[in-house]
Amino acid sequence: MADFPIVVGINRTQDGSIAVAVGDAGMYSLQKERITRRKHHWGRLGDLPDRYLPAMPLLKEPVDLVVEGYSSDAEIENLEDYHEELRESLSLKEDARIVQVSHHLSHLYSAFHPSPFEQAAGLVVDNQGSPVRRFTEPFTPPPGASGDLLEVASFYRCTRDGVECLAKQLWHGDWADPAGLGCFYALLTKALWPEGEGNEGKVMGLAPYGDPDALGLPELDVRGHEVLIPPAWTELFARREDFLYEPGGEPFRRAANLAAAGQRAFEHALAALADWLHARTGLDRLAFAGGTALNCSANGLLIRRGPFREVFVPPSPHDGGTAIGCALYGLEAVLGVRGRWRWRDDFLGPDPDESEITAAVGSLPDGLVAEQPDDLIAAMVALLEDGRVVGLHQGRSESGPRALGNRSIIGDPRRPDIQDYINYEVKGREWFRPLAPLVLAEHAQRFFDVDRPAPFMQYATEVRPECRELLPGITHVDGTARLQTVEPERTPFLHALLTRWYARTGLPVLINTSLNGPGRPLTETPEHSIDTLRTTGMHALVMPPYLIRKTD
Ligand SMILES: [Fe+2]
DSSP states (O other), rough: SSSSSSEEEEEEEEEEEEEEEEETEEEEEEHHHHHHHTTOOOOOOHHHIIHHHHOOGGGSSSEEEEEEEEOGGGGGGGGHHHHHHHHHHHEEEEEEEEEOOHHHHHHHHHTTTTTOOOOEEEEEEOOOOOOOGGOOSSSOTTTTTTTTEEEEEEEEEEEEEEEEEEEEEEEOOOOSSSSHHHHHHHHHHHHOOOSSSSHHHHHHHHHHHHHHTTTOOOEEEEEEHHHHHHOHHHHHHHHHHGGGOOOSSSHHHHHHHHHHHHHHHHHHHHHHHHHHHHHHHHOSEEEEGGGGOOOOOHHHHHHHHOOOOOEOOSOOSSSSHHHHHHHHHIIIIIIIOOOOOOSOOBBBBOOOOOHHHHHHHHHTTTTTEEESSSSSSHOOOOOOOOTOOOEEESSSSSSSOOOSOOOOOOOHHHHHHHHHIIIISOOOTTTTOOOOEEEEEEGGHOOOOOOOOOOOOOEEEOOGGGTTTTTTOOOTTTTTEEEHHHHHHHHHHHHHHHEEEHHHHHHOEEEEEEEOOOOOOOOSSSHHHHHHHHSSSSSEEEEEEEEEEEEE
């Protein structure tokens, strides 16, 4: 084995993604959607030569090990073709191996191993992982259990010397008879928005507009580590057309009431699972991943109520993050290397090629003009003070779904009309979708009920009641916000921007939302960001050292 192994991790299911662990301390990751511009784009044959290799030059380096992650879909049937593609596309070293890791174990390696913890309880909850017969971790299923059963929740005790699976909830995969928290939230989402993928965040945003008691729906039935879905819920899901989302009137109220009941049932059941895992492990730290860990409201509750003293949710807790889990599994479990990489920032995209920015700025489409201000931050602050909505494109892209300052849209949170403007004129999305705040870490407690750093925008917390009127752009209807605390080490440009904004306005808070247009994923390249400026109501784009504006 070389001194500096290169391990490639590939997630071949939803939110297809690739990761490269460079030695024991370097990490790169890229989701397929960022290249193809199709949200949640699934992994498929051809991704490596056609998508990832052109976007990530690092993949041309000699590779020691490839770890693939498959889930419950049919892609694993193409295993031989995938392996041929790997051998043709990568420079595999002579003794390089290709191995697989089952789905929940890849989620776990994306959560515990990059966490700051030496030991922790591990929790993975999503709506369907690998079948029992493909598990790559020691696990004894119940007597007589079919090898086709799918993992929907997994519970672990984790130390730096190894992980132990304590329990799993398994499900037969029949959606007419669902089980588990991930399935529950998926069906809740489908009842409100039957079309498309990834609408779970809308449900979470809609819930505070409803009354959780209005429909008389019960709590979920939690038995130890298993979540069962009572008939009142499954019957409701079967007549899903009754609750389709509409932007106003009685249908809106009904949809919001369902979202509220579902969100509450989800939060309470998740809390019960956390209690079970805490009692079982006796540990006071939790690493939590799986698609359900994107639920910022539930994460906020988990952090506030305990029982865990500290909770680490990776910035990519969903399937997109499992490529990183695959790479770390390869490094640690296959090669036996103790990894030193920790998820301290989420700027894991390919290294930017500065010449690409120069080239993109040199061939701007009609209607846009670029300048290089002497003081770029002052120019950006002036635009924000003027009520303008400004994109910010810099450095390596975020690996996860949250824009954290490298592919962001920034605005003034004091303006009561800015949420509507961004939702309608930039994002082309529902009016109720909340926007998130950036806040200088040292001032966070003045404005938010927060007692710890929140660098990854993963949990909702209360905006202090006396600050809500001042911050209409980021205060959700229930008085919460999903904040990002900003420190100079990891995000120097954001810190400098907020500091200057604070000096000008007396307010250390700005709006931060993802840099994308309607129905699109986060931008990746300068061209994507310029196109977002050109085709949406965004007023300007800062792409250091350039400021790009519209001419009319
Ligand atoms: Fe998953």
